[in-house]
Amino acid sequence: MASAKDKLAKGEYKAALTEAQGLVGKAKDVLAAAKAKKDELSKQWTELTEGxxxxxxxxxxxxxxxxxxxxxxxxxxxxxxxxxxxxxxxxxxxxxxxxxxxxxxxxxxxxxxxxxxxxxxxxxxxxxxxxxxxxxxx
Known part of the structure; x- marks a missing residue:
């Protein structure tokens, strides 16, 4: 994020845009990983507390x-x-x-x-x- 801002400040608009677009994909990956972890923990909770x-x-x-x-x-x-x-x-x-x-x-x-x-x-x-x-x- 900081790198994209630096490029934008330097006037390197195309490079800043490319880098910013890459951040969206990384954010989606992090979100998907967090959701998967939450689902896994929720399943463990159910298994532990069921009986x-x-x-x-x-x-x-x-x-x-x-x-x-x-x-x-x-x-x-x-x-x-x-x-x-x-x-x-x-x-x-x-x-x-x-x-x-x-x-x-x-x-x-x-x-x-x-x-x-x-x-x-x-x-x-x-x-x-x-x-x-x-x-x-x-």
Whole structure:
């Protein structure tokens, strides 16, 4: 852009015009690349968050049912249950933040946050003896 302006200032109109026309093509290329990246990130977002409500629901259900028991199963300690409860709250809070990031257009940030949330949810499920859905493990 600066080069085209310099040529224009020097009176090299034909060279300035040629260079300016080249900028239009470069701008279109950049725009296309940005759109492709946005589409890719949006697809990743959808893949990461698709099963999240069911995962949260499964964790919540297990935590609720275990909390009602007078005696926990031998593979679940009181500490494990407390850890799962706090993990569930963290998953819910972090998922809400990720959704806000996505809504405000910070798609890359939202995707990174959703990946971390998914990992936390899978760990919480495994600690409670719930098998995570296959797509969630990858």
């Amino acid at each position: 999240m409500p069911q995962m949260v629901e499964a964790i919540q259900g297990k935590v609720d049912s275990l909390s009602k028991l007078k005696k926990l199963p031998k593979n679940i300690t009181t500490e494990k249950l407390a850890e799962a409860k706090s993990g569930l709250e963290a998953v819910k809070a972090d998922l809400a933040k990720a959704q806000e990031s996505f809504k405000s257009g910070n798609i890359a940030e939202a995707v990174a946050a959703a990946a971390a949330v998914k990992e936390k949810a899978v760990k919480a499920m495994e600690s409670l003896g719930i098998s995570a859905p296959e797509p969630a493990k990858s």
